[in-house]
Amino acid sequence: MKLLLATQNPNKVIELKRLSHNQLDVVSLSDLNIEEDVEETGQTFEENARLKALWAYHKTGIPCIADDSGLEITALNNEPGVYSARYLGVNTPYPIKNQIVLERMQKQSDRSARFISVVCLVLSEYDVHCFEGIMKGSIATEAKGSNGFGYDPIFLPENHALTYAEMDLSTKNTLSHRGQAFRKVITYLESRAEYEK
Numbered sequence: 001m002k003l004l005l006a007t008q009n010p011n012k013v014i015e016l017k018r019l020s021h022n023q024l025d026v027v028s029l030s031d032l033n034i035e036e037d038v039e040e041t042g043q044t045f046e047e048n049a050r051l052k053a054l055w056a057y058h059k060t061g062i063p064c065i066a067d068d069s070g071l072e073i074t075a076l077n078n079e080p081g082v083y084s085a086r087y088l089g090v091n092t093p094y095p096i097k098n099q100i101v102l103e104r105m106q107k108q109s110d111r112s113a114r115f116i117s118v119v120c121l122v123l124s125e126y127d128v129h130c131f132e133g134i135m136k137g138s139i140a141t142e143a144k145g146s147n148g149f150g151y152d153p154i155f156l157p158e159n160h161a162l163t164y165a166e167m168d169l170s171t172k173n174t175l176s177h178r179g180q181a182f183r184k185v186i187t188y189l190e191s192r193a194e195y196e197k
Contacts (some may be wrong), residue, residue, distance in 0.1 A: 001025065001099045001189065006066035013116065014171055016065075019182050023164070024189075032060060036183060045070060045082055046130050049120035057122040064183060065118035069117035069178055071100070073139060077109040082152070098143050098154045111138040117177040121185050129188060133180025148172060 002025040005013055013028045020026070029037070038055040042048035042135035045068040069086035078086045080087030088097050105111060117133045143153035145165025152164035157175050164172050173179040 003025065004029070004032070004056055004060055004062040004064040006013065006036075006052045006064055012067070012178070015169075015171040015179065018170075019173065019179060024186070027062075029056065034059065040068065040082075040085075042068070043082065043130040045116055045118040046120070046132075048082060049118045049130060050128065053120040053122040053126070056138050057073060057125075063124075064122045065119055067117055067119040067178060067181065068113065071115055071155065073105070073111060073113040075110045075112075076101075076104060094150055095143070095153075101151070102142065102154060105139050106171065112154065113137055114138050115151075117181045119178070119181040119185050123192075125154050129185075131181045131184035131188070133177040133182075133184070135175060135180070142146060 005016055005026050005028050007013070007028055009032050010028065010030070013026050016026050017024065018165075029035075036050050040048040041102065042051055048068035052065050052068070056066060068082070072078040072080050072081050088100055114134055114136045118130055119133075120128065120130045121127050134176040136158050137160075140154050140156050140163055143163075143165075145153050145163045145167070147167065147169065148165040152172075155164050156162070157164065160175070164176070167175075174179050
């Protein structure tokens with residue numbers, strides 16, 4: 001089955017292909033030479049994922065999935081939340097964002113946080129499904145690791161001593177919020193016999 005992943009991020013395409021054991025023919029917006037993107041105006045992760053998936057489906061006519069993910073930090077009133085990518089300025093590099101978050105967390109006793117991902121699957125205009133993945137954890141006291149991207153160097157998944165960015169990709173995918181949601185999409189697609197080919 002051909003599936004459009006509404007992203008310019010090649011890491012997400014690789015992740016989805018691995019999780020599906022290459023059973024899905026996953027293409028990205030870049031593969032289709034689509035450089036534009038839709039503005040994320042939703043107030044929730046689900047609203048943004050649905051908005052992106054429907055936009056990409058209408059543009060291409062290809063069954064499509066899109067995700068919206070973010071980090072919620074309890075002591076910072078669940079910031080950055082749905083604004084994770086735009087937090088502290090869309091052009092601010094993540095190493096600087098991570099350093100500012102760590103500075104804001106210095107005097108906080110509650111370091112709990114969680115990553116959330118909602119993946120929306122659009123098979124047709126009226127055949128739309130959303131799946132959620134959540135990874136609880138905490139904010140580290142310093143940034144560690146060079147794998148991954150975004151807030152990965154400062155996030156410690158629950159019951160683990162390594163940050164997301166210190167883990168190898170297969171370990172992270174086993175745990176991650178996006179991996180959880182992607183696996184739910186794959187399980188759902190496998191249950192839909194008409195979409196096997």
